[in-house]
Amino acid sequence: MEEGTSQSPGYCCDTDGDPYDARQWDTRNDCEVRQILDRIADKWSLLVIALLDRRTLRFTELRRAVDGVSQRMLARTLRQLERDGLVRRTVHAAVPPRVDYELTPLGATLHTTIRALVDWTETHQNEIAAARAAYDVREAAEQAAQEREAARRDAIARDVLAGRL
Amino acid sequence: MEEGTSQSPGYCCDTDGDPYDARQWDTRNDCEVRQILDRIADKWSLLVIALLDRRTLRFTELRRAVDGVSQRMLARTLRQLERDGLVRRTVHAAVPPRVDYELTPLGATLHTTIRALVDWTETHQNEIAAARAAYDVREAAEQAAQEREAARRDAIARDVLAGRL
DNA sequence: CTGAATCCCTTCCGATACTG
DNA sequence: CAGTATCGGAAGGGATTCAG
Numbered sequence: 001m002e003e004g005t006s007q008s009p010g011y012c013c014d015t016d017g018d019p020y021d022a023r024q025w026d027t028r029n030d031c032e033v034r035q036i037l038d039r040i041a042d043k044w045s046l047l048v049i050a051l052l053d054r055r056t057l058r059f060t061e062l063r064r065a066v067d068g069v070s071q072r073m074l075a076r077t078l079r080q081l082e083r084d085g086l087v088r089r090t091v092h093a094a095v096p097p098r099v100d101y102e103l104t105p106l107g108a109t110l111h112t113t114i115r116a117l118v119d120w121t122e123t124h125q126n127e128i129a130a131a132r133a134a135y136d137v138r139e140a141a142e143q144a145a146q147e148r149e150a151a152r153r154d155a156i157a158r159d160v161l162a163g164r165l
Numbered sequence: 166m167e168e169g170t171s172q173s174p175g176y177c178c179d180t181d182g183d184p185y186d187a188r189q190w191d192t193r194n195d196c197e198v199r200q201i202l203d204r205i206a207d208k209w210s211l212l213v214i215a216l217l218d219r220r221t222l223r224f225t226e227l228r229r230a231v232d233g234v235s236q237r238m239l240a241r242t243l244r245q246l247e248r249d250g251l252v253r254r255t256v257h258a259a260v261p262p263r264v265d266y267e268l269t270p271l272g273a274t275l276h277t278t279i280r281a282l283v284d285w286t287e288t289h290q291n292e293i294a295a296a297r298a299a300y301d302v303r304e305a306a307e308q309a310a311q312e313r314e315a316a317r318r319d320a321i322a323r324d325v326l327a328g329r330l
Numbered sequence: 331c332t333g334a335a336t337c338c339c340t341t342c343c344g345a346t347a348c349t350g
Numbered sequence: 351c352a353g354t355a356t357c358g359g360a361a362g363g364g365a366t367t368c369a370g
Binding site: 336 | 351352353354355356357358359360361362363364365366367368369370
Binding site for chain 1: 202211248282285287293
């Protein structure tokens with residue numbers, strides 16, 4: 001197996017004290033949650049779950065549908081989703097071999113939630129694009145101002161030096 | 166700047182034909198959406214948005230609260246969230262310097278959605294853990310069976326060879 | 331057809347050191 | 351305090367090859 005099941009050291013909970021914030025999800029709860037979140041929020045997992053909504057697809061169909069995924073990453077993604085109980089894998093003994101993938105009931109509930117997130121993104125993507133553009137403009141202006149200031153200081157310093165000598 | 170704004174080549178839309186699935190988010194829509202999703206579904210972004218719910222925090226406060234983030238990643242995360250218009254950054258001219266971070270209205274709406282995702286994860290984390298355990302058991306059993314089978318074949322082959330010679 | 335295994339390059343990210 | 355710059359190790363991920 002390429003990667004093991006174990007996490008890198010220090011990834012998980014060791015903060016026991018510090019009851020720092022009870023109003024919401026604090027850092028302690030993220031030990032398990034964060035790891036799962038990283039998995040399902042993954043670029044390919046998201047797409048696979050999306051594409052498997054209410055239907056069954058074969059490996060190659062998924063491969064073509066996702067369009068950009070390598071067979072390696074698709075296989076890995078599907079294996080993990082299967083392991084997490086979100087996708088069911090059915091092997092048909094046949095020649096040529098045929099493997100079907102479909103969402104489990106658990107996976108179907110995730111689809112709803114993910115869908116909400118994607119909807120938010122679609123709804124606000126223009127605002128985000130606008131915010132980025134505005135930010136980039138501000139940053140560029142600031143940088144230009146700094147460069148002008150630097151040039152000014154440089155000129156002054158040269159003048160002083162010239163006056164001295 | 167360490168990483169530029171531009172994406173890696175071939176990351177975005179080039180699939181124009183293939184009107185393959187109109188019922189849901191197909192691959193074409195993900196050009197923009199996926200990129201934004203990757204950003205907001207990021208491990209640190211998620212936590213930062215969570216912690217900034219309805220309050221203002223300073224850099225160091227966030228650093229301590231997240232507990233595990235490096236100053237590098239926190240700074241990067243905050244910069245990106247600011248650029249995306251999700252977080253407002255306020256610099257107070259003072260000694261020592263003080264910088265406050267808070268959610269923008271846009272960021273606040275994201276908080277609700279993210280919260281739904283995290284709630285799903287918390288709700289189903291036990292099911293996922295169970296699924297993983299079951300999967301691992303099945304896999305181990307399969308592997309053991311394969312090894313027994315291999316040993317059996319090996320023994321037969323040796324017997325045949327011994328009979329021949 | 332459906333993968334698993336290998337090679338190899340790129341990106342991510344933490345540790346460290348340095349500015350304002 | 352609030353960052354930025356640089357480096358090196360680790361992980362991500364594509365291309366290719368092999369197997370069932």
